[in-house]
Amino acid sequence: MNDSRYDVIIIGGGVVGLGVALEITRRFPHQRLLLLEKEDRVARHQSGHNSGVIHSGVYYKPGSLKAKLCVSGAAAMVEFCREHRIPHSVCGKVIVATREDELPRLEELRQRGEANGLAGLCIIGPEELREIEPHATGLRALVVPSTGTTDYAAVCQKYAELVNANGGTVLTSTAAKRIRRSPQEIVVESSKGAYTTAGLINCAGLHSDRIARLAGDDPGVMIVPFRGEYYDLLPERASLVRALIYPVPDPRFPFLGVHFTRRITGRVDAGPNAVLALAREGYGHTTINLRDLGSALAFPGLWHMARKHWRNALGEWHRSLSKGAFVRALQRLVPEVTESDLVPGGSGVRAQAVKPDGSLVDDFQFVPSGRMLHVLNVPSPAATASLMIGKAIVDLAATTLRLG
Ligand SMILES: Cc1cc2nc3c(=O)[nH]c(=O)nc-3n(C[C@H](O)[C@H](O)[C@H](O)COP(=O)(O)OP(=O)(O)OC[C@H]3O[C@@H](n4cnc5c(N)ncnc54)[C@H](O)[C@@H]3O)c2cc1C
Numbered sequence: 001m002n003d004s005r006y007d008v009i010i011i012g013g014g015v016v017g018l019g020v021a022l023e024i025t026r027r028f029p030h031q032r033l034l035l036l037e038k039e040d041r042v043a044r045h046q047s048g049h050n051s052g053v054i055h056s057g058v059y060y061k062p063g064s065l066k067a068k069l070c071v072s073g074a075a076a077m078v079e080f081c082r083e084h085r086i087p088h089s090v091c092g093k094v095i096v097a098t099r100e101d102e103l104p105r106l107e108e109l110r111q112r113g114e115a116n117g118l119a120g121l122c123i124i125g126p127e128e129l130r131e132i133e134p135h136a137t138g139l140r141a142l143v144v145p146s147t148g149t150t151d152y153a154a155v156c157q158k159y160a161e162l163v164n165a166n167g168g169t170v171l172t173s174t175a176a177k178r179i180r181r182s183p184q185e186i187v188v189e190s191s192k193g194a195y196t197t198a199g200l201i202n203c204a205g206l207h208s209d210r211i212a213r214l215a216g217d218d219p220g221v222m223i224v225p226f227r228g229e230y231y232d233l234l235p236e237r238a239s240l241v242r243a244l245i246y247p248v249p250d251p252r253f254p255f256l257g258v259h260f261t262r263r264i265t266g267r268v269d270a271g272p273n274a275v276l277a278l279a280r281e282g283y284g285h286t287t288i289n290l291r292d293l294g295s296a297l298a299f300p301g302l303w304h305m306a307r308k309h310w311r312n313a314l315g316e317w318h319r320s321l322s323k324g325a326f327v328r329a330l331q332r333l334v335p336e337v338t339e340s341d342l343v344p345g346g347s348g349v350r351a352q353a354v355k356p357d358g359s360l361v362d363d364f365q366f367v368p369s370g371r372m373l374h375v376l377n378v379p380s381p382a383a384t385a386s387l388m389i390g391k392a393i394v395d396l397a398a399t400t401l402r403l404g
Pocket of ligand 1: 017036174351
């Protein structure tokens with residue numbers, strides 16, 4: 001067989017593409033699989049720039065893909081890390097209500113978590129909160145024992161290693177540029193030559209809508225990039241936070257609000273906020289990509305979204321440009337934290353699918369099209385859920401792409 005001919009090609013070497021690749025090589029070991037990643041290593045974008053939290057599933061609407069795949073995915077992720085000796089910790093977290101109007105939402109979260117099958121959830125008062133997090137204050141807090149942390153870049157490395165060991169091929173520094181399809185086959189023209197395949201799975205994250213268009217499909221959404229910026233607590237002040245301290249999220253948004261995270265390395269960071277990025281891979285304030293900006297401005301959904309959420313967006317920009325405003329949001333959770341305790345940390349860019357009417361796609365979205373499958377919305381908790389997302393996508397692909 002020609003070396004450029006495959007049974008299935010996956011575009012994107014993030015935690016989702018690699019999770020799918022791992023599942024295919026495990027379930028269908030005889031399939032010739034190629035994964036294309038444009039960067040020189042895997043996990044170069046969202047999967048290597050996140051908070052490293054193994055989410056429990058407390059936030060998501062019961063019955064949604066997010067709820068189902070996160071709860072089972074968190075258990076699978078802990079087991080995977082244990083099996084492959086990837087540093088991880090099931091440290092638990094607290095979600096803290098600091099205003100009266102947040103108390104009913106805290107109770108709703110508890111009920112959601114229980115409906116999603118989480119064990120050990122309980123609402124506590126300020127004294128018990130101080131026993132868990134001595135520097136946190138609030139009116140009440142929800143304790144979520146099954147939340148954990150890990151290093152998703154290390155998880156991705158291990159997925160890639162296993163895919164290669166199972167006979168698949170992970171090719172980095174290879175960007176998919178054009179896609180041609182005929183009833184018999186699909187040809188992916190890349191920066192390193194053309195590859196022919198019977199089936200294609202698009203896991204291109206921040207570029208997944210563009211890959212769908214390259215393949216001649218209308219994704220029906222646009223990927224809007226939201227940058228999340230972090231501050232790091234100085235090491236001598238890291239003792240202000242034992243594990244994970246979160247606010248009660250605003251139910252109108254998919255983002256969780258700035259919070260404290262003790263990383264698996266022991267470093268404590270605060271963030272991320274959520275500001276509209278001026279480039280899909282725009283990790284800094286000043287990074288602008290004219291193509292990304294132009295296509296976003298031409299998309300009616302962006303303007304509808306801006307009209308609906310301008311007040312919140314202004315708040316996020318304010319916190320992005322003013323350290324004082326960022327710190328004030330954090331002081332609601334840990335009043336002792338000061339501006340001088342925090343130094344600028346990293347950032348990440350989230351891929352959020354937005355519909356033409358300006359609404360944000362909430363659940364995971366996998367869209368089959370002939371012998372292709374487009375993964376169009378896999379925001380947080382997709383890293384947590386990646387092993388189960390892999391299984392769900394392969395279940396779908398087994399019939400639509402006729403794997404096996
Ligand atoms: C700031 C932030 C915090 C987060 N925190 C958490 C958390 O704590 N827990 C959690 O579970 N989730 C979290 N998430 C969400 C999680 O990181 C993402 O949902 C997940 O990483 C998405 O994975 P992906 O594989 O779809 O995307 P990506 O990791 O972005 O991978 C897509 C890949 O496709 C490649 N690609 C694109 N176009 C092409 C092309 N033409 N040819 C070849 N390759 C291409 C890109 O280079 C990229 O490597 C967070 C995300 C962010 C940004």
